[in-house]
Amino acid sequence: MRPGAPAGIRGGGHGFPVRGTAPEPVTSGSGPCPEMEKSLHATLNSAVTLRYVDDDPGAAPGRPPVLLLHGFGSTFELNWVRTGWTAALAAEGLRTIGPDLRGHGSSGKPRQDDAYLPGVFVADLVLLLDELGVERADVVGYSMGSRLAWEFALTRPERVRRAALGGFGPRNAFAGTDLDDLESDDSPFGRLYRAVAELPGNDLAALAACARGQAARPFTEEPAPRSTPLLFVAGEEDEIADGVERLARVSGAAGALRIARRDHRTAVTAGAFKKAVLEFLADEAPISSTA
Amino acid sequence: MTMAQHTLELPDLGEGLIEATVLEWLVEPGAGVERNQPLVEVETTKSAVEIPSPCAGAVARLHAAEGDVVRVGEALVTFDVAQDAGIVGTVPAQERKPTRRVRLKPPEE
Numbered sequence: 001m002r003p004g005a006p007a008g009i010r011g012g013g014h015g016f017p018v019r020g021t022a023p024e025p026v027t028s029g030s031g032p033c034p035e036m037e038k039s040l041h042a043t044l045n046s047a048v049t050l051r052y053v054d055d056d057p058g059a060a061p062g063r064p065p066v067l068l069l070h071g072f073g074s075t076f077e078l079n080w081v082r083t084g085w086t087a088a089l090a091a092e093g094l095r096t097i098g099p100d101l102r103g104h105g106s107s108g109k110p111r112q113d114d115a116y117l118p119g120v121f122v123a124d125l126v127l128l129l130d131e132l133g134v135e136r137a138d139v140v141g142y143s144m145g146s147r148l149a150w151e152f153a154l155t156r157p158e159r160v161r162r163a164a165l166g167g168f169g170p171r172n173a174f175a176g177t178d179l180d181d182l183e184s185d186d187s188p189f190g191r192l193y194r195a196v197a198e199l200p201g202n203d204l205a206a207l208a209a210c211a212r213g214q215a216a217r218p219f220t221e222e223p224a225p226r227s228t229p230l231l232f233v234a235g236e237e238d239e240i241a242d243g244v245e246r247l248a249r250v251s252g253a254a255g256a257l258r259i260a261r262r263d264h265r266t267a268v269t270a271g272a273f274k275k276a277v278l279e280f281l282a283d284e285a286p287i288s289s290t291a
Numbered sequence: 292m293t294m295a296q297h298t299l300e301l302p303d304l305g306e307g308l309i310e311a312t313v314l315e316w317l318v319e320p321g322a323g324v325e326r327n328q329p330l331v332e333v334e335t336t337k338s339a340v341e342i343p344s345p346c347a348g349a350v351a352r353l354h355a356a357e358g359d360v361v362r363v364g365e366a367l368v369t370f371d372v373a374q375d376a377g378i379v380g381t382v383p384a385q386e387r388k389p390t391r392r393v394r395l396k397p398p399e400e
Contacts, residue, residue, distance in 0.1 A: 074338075078338055082338070082340045082341065083338075083339060083340060083341050084329050084332075084341030084343070087327060087329070087341075087343065195336070195337060196337075198307070198337070199337060200305070200307070265334065265337075265338060265339055266314055266332075266334050266339045267339075268338075268339055269314065269332040269339040269340065269341045270315075270332070271315075271317065271329075
């Protein structure tokens with residue numbers, strides 16, 4: 001922590017509000033309040049271009065970087081920066097790596113369904129960690145990002161030290177959804193699709209392809225990534241996470257925390273969510289499978 | 292050193308939305324705050340956002356209660372701030388530059 005910085009709070013890399021890829025500094029009123037800094041991005045050009053943030057305060061030696069995986073229709077910025085997550089992680093001195101997942105934000109947006117199979121996302125993450133020279137990361141996901149964190153830990157356990165899965169449960173997110181008619185589908189996922197479709201910068205054809213690609217590989221509780229310690233966190237009123245307590249038990253997870261009075265949209269900013277994940281990632285003790 | 296008041300208004304949340312609902316205050320009147328310290332969580336119809344403090348000072352007044360709807364541009368919180376304290380000088384504007392641009396060969400599919 002540099003001199004002059006308040007305990008537990010750090011300045012860099014946390015801008016608000018941030019729109020698109022060229023965030024403007026806040027100039028709210030007049031007075032002695034200085035402007036916010038900008039977040040900086042980098043680009044990984046592969047088959048599909050990936051935009052990501054790699055922010056390292058360099059103050060947590062011995063701790064792996066934290067890879068942040070946002071939800072469907074969201075972006076790194078919306079899911080992790082504006083919600084206070086990057087500030088909370090940076091205050092711990094932790095390095096954060098945050099891609100805009102393919103189909104999202106400033107990354108490439110292919111329109112073929114099979115460009116969005118869970119395994120393809122995992123290949124992107126492996127490529128990103130390889131590029132950054134990161135052997136093993138802690139992974140924090142939200143919603144679809146948690147589904148991908150599970151897939152990552154299951155198929156590449158050597159790359160995932162610990163994984164915290166927010167806003168996620170075992171139920172089929174696409175139950176009752178007509179994935180070929182998302183514009184008028186009235187299932188919970190159809191409504192989510194139309195809500196995120198209105199966010200600036202989203203490509204509807206890419207998002208629909210992403211939904212179909214994810215749905216093509218329905219989530220299954222078995223096999224579970226049992227060699228990676230897992231923590232589940234979800235809003236108490238988050239129906240998308242229904243059954244997460246049971247999933248935590250059968251997968252040998254450290255636990256399933258429910259956040260009071262929060263739903264799928266509002267749990268992500270909750271202080272209790274951040275605190276639980278920070279403690280889970282800091283805990284070096286082996287997780288008992290019977291906990 | 293003289294004191295002044297600075298009021299933070301609800302910023303444009305960038306989603307074409309004109310209002311937000313206060314989810315939870317993270318500070319209370321009388322509390323000292325540091326720049327970038329989380330102040331409040333708000334929710335819109337599309338997302339939840341944590342608003343950090345734009346300055347160091349003390350919380351003088353919260354202008355909305357939890358559950359209240361605040362429109363963009365309306366007062367959110369008023370701070371007492373030191374007018375000529377070296378607030379700006381204590382926080383470097385840019386300390387790290389994580390930007391990198393790399394080109395990889397397309398992966399074998």
